[in-house]
Amino acid sequence: MDVKSVFLNALIQEVYMEQPPGFVDFKYPNHVYKLKKVLYGLKQALRSWYDRLSKFFIENDYVRGKVDNTLFVKKFKNDTMYVQIYVDDIVFGSTNISLCKEFAKTMQGEFVMSMMGELIFFLGLQIKQMSDGILITQSKYCNELLKKFGMEGCKEAVTPISNTCNLDLDEKGIVVDNSKYRGIIGSLLYLTASRLDIMFVVCLCARFQANPKESHMKSVKRSLKYLKGTTKVGLWYPKRVSLSLLGYSDSDYAGCRLDRKSTSGTCYLLGRALVSWHSKKQGCVALSTVEGEYIAAGSCCAQILWMKQQLRDYGTELNKIPLRCDNTSAINLTKNPILHSRTKHIEIRHHFLRDHVQKNDCVVEFVETSKQLADIFTKPLPRERFNQLRIELGIINESCLN
Template identity: 65%
Template sequence: MRGLRTSSLRKGSRLAELTPLFSPRRRIMISLFVKCTLMILSDGDQGVPDLPSGGDKSIGRRETLMIRLLDRHDQDPCNRNTTRPLVINQYCKDFGKMMAKEFEMSMIGELTFFLGFQIKQLKERTFNYQEKYTRDLHKRFKMDDFKPIDTPMSTNTVLDVDESGIKVDQTLYRSMIGSLLYLCASRLDIMFSVCLCARFQADPKESHLTAVKRILRYLKHTPSIGLWYPKGASFELLGYSDSDFAGCRVERKSTSGGCYLLGRLLVSWSSKKQNCVSSSTAEAEYIAAGSCCAQLIYMKQTLLDYGVNLSRVPLLCDNESAVKLANNPIQHSRTKHIDIRHHFIRDHVAKGDILL
């Protein structure tokens, strides 16, 4: 690439001292990152001075003005479908010209395929999916002839260590899990099932492999499911939290789950086994809500860097006891055993950052 040298790093900085220790490929990546960062910051006219406290001063003036311009025109329904595309298209053209001055590159038009993701850009919406990647998985693991199924996992499925079960190829099992985890980047519906099967990669048995193959059979039934992103969506943040009480048959720990929407757009989701054993569904839901609260606070701060200021972010929980615990700052005898870090949500509910 033209114009990439490690000499662009500031002398005496910690990064400049560590760069000679990296491989040549890693040094090129670091130089590319530094050069792009300096180029974007210089194009932004030294940042925006009127950002609110806590905002990132490194945001360029052009980026912030574009966001504010879009927000102002979105308030008028007559301008929403006319001005917004024009502003975005002009910004993309300017950014492409700026990059072309520094790097040898060519414009290939709208994005349609990237690292296994297929992008279909329609007039009023954009659809992201991984149909080709899904079909390649069936060919790779020789499951083209398997019958499709309607669900990724049965409701009465119980997975444990299965010490008396028949062992299977560990490399094959891990390869399946890794491929499915990459597919979870656009498939919320298989997140819980894949993460559950991923817990047995150390010593997989035939029962575990059968559960993974069921997920692949479900994907054969629904290869085209993906994410819809309609135009004109708002920047209102919303979160949902839930938990699977004592779902782990090995350690009897619960699983926290959450999904986060920006307007009508699903932008993030998670499924993770909790670090401690919960003694009740209320405690499991309370811990899950705390994890979702941390993610919402992170997303709220990220949006603030782009000029979007949100006051109270709604977090929906389907357990009334967990909601009462989060809204009550008093430490009761029945909750004193809960670790301090799980009371993170109480502070933000009291401050008004989160509306539970």
């Protein structure tokens, strides 16, 4: 659903403004206007609209999410209604189609709204709903991106980055236009909402935005060449998956050539569906591979705890959530406090992982490096390994579903 003139529905407190140029009353030039309706540029407009909408939902027996305050849930006998708000757009669904029709009728009775129909396009994401699952792509945005930067006729690349690529400051390199470079990086970052396969290279290239060189631009353009051949690739969410959460954490020890900080990579699957992923350079220099893996596992644990709370709003309670790591020493560190005498260099704040393991919030398990799905977020990979992980994480081509 889409709310028409959304901010005109908001109720505001007393707000006054100066007489704008061209609308000054010559009889009373020093008077001010009292606003009756909110304006788009008014800072309290969004808050006022949300306050009115949330009050309306609560009066109609909806429960606001404890983690996500824009989520509202209403339970019936054997069915549940879910409503998600994004400014003036409302996405809703239910286990009973009649509840959706009743909700639409109720909302249109209170606000001036238009029914947009089944969700097929939202915030640049193209959603294709089928009998056996849902495919989320950004093919339209991807084609616009290639056209915007003049790469629609380029040759295709098999991977977004070469597995032999090692970017550094390249102080002697040729300087390129940083505004164009930043524009490409910003555009690619938005594309990572559904394209996890370019997550690592985009985050890597983003580190050189202050003073980009020709070598950095070459790596960015290779990502665009890769997108040229994979515009119709997207995330596949199959139906009837088990509601079991599983996390993977990995670290590329001292992978950054600038300051020798490690890169953490994590991903999370609900059943067989990928729901979250992360690639980020660590904030401190790890003095050992154990510390690098332990810090990565700690950030993975933090995200698992957040997702555990979020799932409660959907009526799902999970404990002992598996967290898979490919470093046995890091796993032992979460279980055996005696080892801490040899790991004093690891900051105390990272030891909260061991505390949550003892509380049974998560269970750190060993996984072979060959089966470590988070590997794609930490380092450049050869073509075979890259394609294998991409498939296992649910990245498929739209043509494969037809």
